[in-house]
Amino acid sequence: MISLAGRDILHSWGKFVFTGVGLGLLIGVTLTMAGVYRGMVADARALLDNSGADLWVVQQDTLGPYAESSSIPDDSYRALLTLPGVASAANVTYLTMQVERGQTDVRVMVVGLANGDPSTSGWPPYLIAGRHITRGHYEAVADISSGFALGEHITIRRHQYTVVGLTRRMVSSAGDPMVFIPLKDAQQAQFLKDNDAIWQNRRRTLANPALNPPGAPRLAEAVLASQSTNTYVNAALVTLAPGHDANAVASDIRRWKRLTAYTREQMEGILIGKLIASSARQIAMFLVILATVSAAIVAFIIYTLTLDKIREIAVLKLIGTRNRTIAAMILQQALALGLTGFVVGKITATFAAPLFPKYVLLMPMDTVRALVAVVIICVLASVSAIRMALKVDPAEAIGG
Amino acid sequence: MTGTGIRIEGLRKRYGKGSTAVDALKQVDMAVAPGEVVGLIGPSGSGKSTLLKCLGAIIEPSGGRMVLGDQVIYDNGWQINDLRDLRRDKIGFVFQAPYLIPFLDVLDNVALLPMLAGVRNREARRRARALLDALDVGHRAAAMPSQLSGGEQQRVAIARGLINRPPVILADEPTAPLDSERALTVIRILNDMAKSQNTAIIVVTHDEKIIPTFKRLYHIRDGITREEMGDGRLP
Numbered sequence: 001m002i003s004l005a006g007r008d009i010l011h012s013w014g015k016f017v018f019t020g021v022g023l024g025l026l027i028g029v030t031l032t033m034a035g036v037y038r039g040m041v042a043d044a045r046a047l048l049d050n051s052g053a054d055l056w057v058v059q060q061d062t063l064g065p066y067a068e069s070s071s072i073p074d075d076s077y078r079a080l081l082t083l084p085g086v087a088s089a090a091n092v093t094y095l096t097m098q099v100e101r102g103q104t105d106v107r108v109m110v111v112g113l114a115n116g117d118p119s120t121s122g123w124p125p126y127l128i129a130g131r132h133i134t135r136g137h138y139e140a141v142a143d144i145s146s147g148f149a150l151g152e153h154i155t156i157r158r159h160q161y162t163v164v165g166l167t168r169r170m171v172s173s174a175g176d177p178m179v180f181i182p183l184k185d186a187q188q189a190q191f192l193k194d195n196d197a198i199w200q201n202r203r204r205t206l207a208n209p210a211l212n213p214p215g216a217p218r219l220a221e222a223v224l225a226s227q228s229t230n231t232y233v234n235a236a237l238v239t240l241a242p243g244h245d246a247n248a249v250a251s252d253i254r255r256w257k258r259l260t261a262y263t264r265e266q267m268e269g270i271l272i273g274k275l276i277a278s279s280a281r282q283i284a285m286f287l288v289i290l291a292t293v294s295a296a297i298v299a300f301i302i303y304t305l306t307l308d309k310i311r312e313i314a315v316l317k318l319i320g321t322r323n324r325t326i327a328a329m330i331l332q333q334a335l336a337l338g339l340t341g342f343v344v345g346k347i348t349a350t351f352a353a354p355l356f357p358k359y360v361l362l363m364p365m366d367t368v369r370a371l372v373a374v375v376i377i378c379v380l381a382s383v384s385a386i387r388m389a390l391k392v393d394p395a396e397a398i399g400g
Numbered sequence: 401m402t403g404t405g406i407r408i409e410g411l412r413k414r415y416g417k418g419s420t421a422v423d424a425l426k427q428v429d430m431a432v433a434p435g436e437v438v439g440l441i442g443p444s445g446s447g448k449s450t451l452l453k454c455l456g457a458i459i460e461p462s463g464g465r466m467v468l469g470d471q472v473i474y475d476n477g478w479q480i481n482d483l484r485d486l487r488r489d490k491i492g493f494v495f496q497a498p499y500l501i502p503f504l505d506v507l508d509n510v511a512l513l514p515m516l517a518g519v520r521n522r523e524a525r526r527r528a529r530a531l532l533d534a535l536d537v538g539h540r541a542a543a544m545p546s547q548l549s550g551g552e553q554q555r556v557a558i559a560r561g562l563i564n565r566p567p568v569i570l571a572d573e574p575t576a577p578l579d580s581e582r583a584l585t586v587i588r589i590l591n592d593m594a595k596s597q598n599t600a601i602i603v604v605t606h607d608e609k610i611i612p613t614f615k616r617l618y619h620i621r622d623g624i625t626r627e628e629m630g631d632g633r634l635p
Contacts, residue, residue: 001515001516001521002508002511002512002515004501004503004504007503007504008503011502011503011544012503311499312499312501312502315495316501318456318458318487318493319487319488319512319513319516319560320484320486320488320489320513321484321488321516322484322516325516393458394458395453395458395459397493397495397499
């Protein structure tokens with residue numbers, strides 16, 4: 001038996017190809033939207049993976065350091081090191097800001113790294129070019145997606161940092177590339193005031209007799225010094241000694257240190273469940289709308305194509321074609337249209353994904369799910385056309 | 401008349417019920433022998449199309465009897481289960497317009513019927529090609545219907561009606577869109593095919609050009625048929 005659907009498609013291939021391409025672009029957008037969500041989740045996980053921590057210790061009762069602001073004294077890590085099960089603890093600061101790059105600016109997350117070596121928590125685990133930070137000040141390691149090159153200078157607040165190393169896939173949960181600088185510099189950058197503000201503050205302090213009493217000139221100096229230094233960090237990254245349970249150590253930190261500690265699972269829950277949850281719902285809404293539009297397009301095209309063939313369907317029924325043969329013809333056309341659209345969509349998404357400013361992760365399982373969804377949509381979309389075709393009276397071929 | 405092509409006795413068809421009922425067919429008696437071509441003529445509203453639909457097993461008569469070959473297909477009720485198979489295997493249709501499937505080439509338009517009946521594609525196409533050759537359109541086998549002239553299309557439609565060698569062919573105004581010469585050619589083809597394939601052919605027409613070509617005619621008026629002899633002059 002010849003394929004009636006195939007012959008019809010070949011006969012009106014132009015209509016099919018154009019419709020398939022249009023549908024494919026829609027499917028491509030759908031796949032890309034799913035990829036955007038996957039990319040956000042992957043970025044969030046990459047942030048946690050690359051920090052190298054088992055526990056995140058933050059200000060009490062906050063969801064810091066990524067989902068909320070958090071501020072803890074920079075000597076807290078010493079107290080953490082005394083707890084059983086804590087192998088290492090390192091301070092870290094995070095500051096999202098725009099930095100200039102040539103004539104444009106780029107949004108980055110500036111990470112302040114504690115002194116140490118690449119095995120210290122918070123440090124980028126690997127470089128793709130250059131070296132790690134070795135000096136105490138004004139050196140930076142940048143994620144390649146920031147656009148900075150080795151030897152370039154990054155201006156953060158009032159200071160310039162020389163890019164000495166480049167890394168990859170070190171991004172914030174929002175997908176912003178990271179720039180790593182020494183912790184002291186980062187602490188200063190977080191709280192550094194402009195010159196006018198410093199001058200005004202100094203004037204007010206010196207004019208205050210309580211802070212600048214006659215006969216005690218060193219008091220004012222001490223007050224001024226405390227006002228211009230920052231002794232806080234956003235979090236301490238803790239690694240566990242082998243054999244210790246993360247939840248137990250986190251519980252000890254909460255109890256004895258009056259700080260909040262999150263395990264890897266809890267932090268992932270905060271990032272994915274809270275920080276990007278609304279974005280995920282938004283994307284889900286888009287996916288539903290796109291799926292509905294795709295279904296409507298397939299249904300409309302298949303219905304129109306069937307409507308164009310009413311007389312032929314009447315003749316086919318009159319000469320003894322079974323309903324299932326006619327239904328199969330319409331269904332096969334709908335599936336062919338959907339599969340054409342799927343192939344076009346997959347190719348479009350694959351080539352378009354790298355062009356997006358943020359990470360778009362196209363996962364094979366999402367592709368499989370999209371294929372299943374396309375098949376289901378095509379089957380459902382062909383129902384109305386099949387119902388119409390089956391209602392066609394063979395007598396229409398005779399007239400009268 | 402020798403043998404049985406199709407025989408119809410006291411066929412009736414009533415549309416509606418009660419006071420609004422209309423008797424489209426009141427008393428239809430016909431018999432067409434294998435190899436014979438008869439005309440069925442009548443004015444508009446006389447019941448021609450209703451009769452054709454009853455004969456084609458598209459609508460169910462209200463009463464009477466129909467015998468196709470040796471098989472009683474209707475006797476105050478259908479005597480067979482699958483009317484679709486009956487239409488496919490036992491009845492050929494030729495329409496006023498050819499109604500060829502536009503997305504199939506000429507060969508497959510004709511071969512489709514045996515394929516639907518389960519004949520293998522190669523065998524179906526072989527039979528279709530032979531029939532198209534016999535109807536002098538074999539050279540257009542690879543063409544699409546839209547590339548054919550009206551006469552060629554009608555010959556392909558005749559080939560489609562004949563391909564399953566049905567005992568009866570119902571032709572509904574097959575010459576209406578054709579000029580005199582082509583109309584006579586179609587009638588000549590139908591006569592030749594009726595003889596060569598031993599098929600009974602009923603031609604519904606009110607085409608004055610071809611009425612004289614029938615040896616036997618059935619007039620239908622107000623749902624009642626009347627048989628009369630025709631001229632049988634086929635130039």
